[in-house]
Amino acid sequence: MNPIGFMILAALVLAAALDFLADALNLRRMRETLPAAFAGWYDPERYRQSQAYLRVNTRFGWLVALVDLAVLLIFWLCGGFRWLDEWVRGLSLAPVFSGLIFIGVLVAAKSLISQPFSVYATFVIEARFGFNQTTWRTFLLDRIKGIGLALLLGGPLLAAVLLFFQYTGGNAWWYCWLLAVAFMLLMHYIAPTWIMPLFNRFTPLPAGELRAAITAYARRIDFGLDNIFVMDGSKRSTKANAFFTGFGRHRRIALFDTLIHKHSVDELVAVLAHEMGHYQQKHIFKMLLVGIAQAGLMFYLLSWFISYPALFAAFGIGTPSVHAGLVFFGLLYTPLDLMIGMAVQHISRRHEFAADRFAVTTAPQGAALATALKKLSVDSLSNLDPHPFYVFLHYSHPPVMQRVAAIEGAGHSQG
Numbered sequence: 496m497n498p499i500g501f502m503i504l505a506a507l508v509l510a511a512a513l514d515f516l517a518d519a520l521n522l523r524r525m526r527e528t529l530p531a532a533f534a535g536w537y538d539p540e541r542y543r544q545s546q547a548y549l550r551v552n553t554r555f556g557w558l559v560a561l562v563d564l565a566v567l568l569i570f571w572l573c574g575g576f577r578w579l580d581e582w583v584r585g586l587s588l589a590p591v592f593s594g595l596i597f598i599g600v601l602v603a604a605k606s607l608i609s610q611p612f613s614v615y616a617t618f619v620i621e622a623r624f625g626f627n628q629t630t631w632r633t634f635l636l637d638r639i640k641g642i643g644l645a646l647l648l649g650g651p652l653l654a655a656v657l658l659f660f661q662y663t664g665g666n667a668w669w670y671c672w673l674l675a676v677a678f679m680l681l682m683h684y685i686a687p688t689w690i691m692p693l694f695n696r697f698t699p700l701p702a703g704e705l706r707a708a709i710t711a712y713a714r715r716i717d718f719g720l721d722n723i724f725v726m727d728g729s730k731r732s733t734k735a736n737a738f739f740t741g742f743g744r745h746r747r748i749a750l751f752d753t754l755i756h757k758h759s760v761d762e763l764v765a766v767l768a769h770e771m772g773h774y775q776q777k778h779i780f781k782m783l784l785v786g787i788a789q790a791g792l793m794f795y796l797l798s799w800f801i802s803y804p805a806l807f808a809a810f811g812i813g814t815p816s817v818h819a820g821l822v823f824f825g826l827l828y829t830p831l832d833l834m835i836g837m838a839v840q841h842i843s844r845r846h847e848f849a850a851d852r853f854a855v856t857t858a859p860q861g862a863a864l865a866t867a868l869k870k871l872s873v874d875s876l877s878n879l880d881p882h883p884f885y886v887f888l889h890y891s892h893p894p895v896m897q898r899v900a901a902i903e904g905a906g907h908s909q910g
C-alpha cells in the first residue's frame with residue numbers, strides 16, 4: 496500500500512472513531528431525572544424507554560459501522576478491487592458498460608449486505624418499541640421499487656458521468672456538474688408528483704376545521720397554497736412528520752396521517768406555519784444552491800484525482816479507468832464529505848430556529864408549536880438532551896429542548 500492508500504485508510508478509521516466518540520459521549524450524558532421542561536409530558540416509564548431506545552440504536556449502529564468497515568477493508572486488502580477490475584476487463588466491453596458493471600456489482604453487494612440490518616432495525620428494534628407498522632409485503636415492495644428507480648434514474652446518470660470522463664477530457668467535470676444540476680432540478684419537480692406516490696398514498700386534505708384553519712393562515716401570510724395532502728405514513732411507522740416539496744405552482748405540503756391523529760388543529764397549523772416558514776425564508780432554495788455548489792466542488796476534485804496513478808496503485812490496480820477512479824475517489828472524498836456535511840447541518844439547524852421563529856411570530860396558534868414538538872419527541876422517544884458534539888456531527892435539527900426554549904422565549908436570540 497502506498498501513502499495515498501494509508502491516507503484513505505486513516506481517514507476511514509478516523510471517521511469511524513469520531514462517530515464512536517460522539518456516541519459514547521451521547522450515552523454518558525444520559526440522566527435518570529427528566530428535564531424540567533418535559534415534566535408532565537413523560538411518565539417515568541416512558542422516559543426510561545426513550546433511554547433504552549437510544550442505547551439499543553447506538554449499539555446497533557456500532558455493529559453496522561463495524562461490519563461495513565470490516566467488509567470494505569477485507570475486500571480491499573485481499574485484492575477484491577483488483578480482481579473485480581480484471582474480471583470486468585476480461586469481458587471486453589466498451590468502457591461505459593465495463594464501468595456500469597464494475598460499479599453496479601459494488602453497489603449491489605453493499606446493498607445486499609445492508610439488507611439483514613434493515614430487516615432487524617424494522618422488524619426487531621422498531622417493533623420492540625412499538626413503532627413498526629411495516630408489513631413484509633411493504634418492505635419487499637419498497638426494495639423492488641428502490642432497485643427499479645436506481646436502475647431507471649441512477650443507471651443513465653452514471654453512464655453519462657462515465658462517458659463524459661472517458662471522452663471529454665478537461666471539460667468533463669463541468670459537463671457532469673451541469674448534468675447533476677439538471678438532475679437535481681428535475682428531481683424537485685418529479686419527486687412529489689411521480690416518485691413519492693410510488694411509495695405512499697397522497698390524498699387531498701378534506702374540507703373541515705383543519706383545512707379551513709390552514710387556508711386562513713396561508714392567506715394571512717399571503718402564501719398561495721392549493722395542494723395540502725395527507726400521506727399514509729402509518730403504512731410504515733407510528734412516527735409522525737410533515738414536509739414541504741416542490742417550487743412555485745408545484746409546491747405542496749404533506750401531513751402524515753399519524754400527525755393529524757395525535758395533534759390539535761392549533762398544533763397542526765403551527766407545524767405547517769413552520770414548514771411554510773422554510774419556504775418563505777427561501778431555505779429550500781438556499782439548500783438547493785448549497786447542494787449545487789457541493790456537486791461542483793466534488794466533480795472538480797474528481798477531475799484532479801481520476802487519472803492519478805497512485806490512487807489506483809493504492810488499490811492494487813495498474814491500469815487507470817474512469818469507473819475505478821470514481822469508486823476510489825469516493826473513498827478519498829469521505830473526510831471532506833464529512834466536514835461539508837457538518838457545515839451544511841449547521842446551516843440547517845439555523846434554518847430550523849428561523850422557521851420556528853417565523854411560525855411563532857406569524858401564526859396566532861404559533862405557541863402551540865412548543866406543545867407539538869414536545870408531543871412529537873415523546874411519541875418518537877427522541878433523545879431530549881443529546882451531547883453537543885453529537886449534535887454538531889449528526890443533527891440537522893436543533894435538540895428539542897433548545898427549540899422549545901427558543902419558542903417559549905420567542906423574540907430572544909439563541910445560538
Ligand SMILES: [Zn+2]
Nearest residue numbers: 769773847850
Ligand atoms: Zn423544519
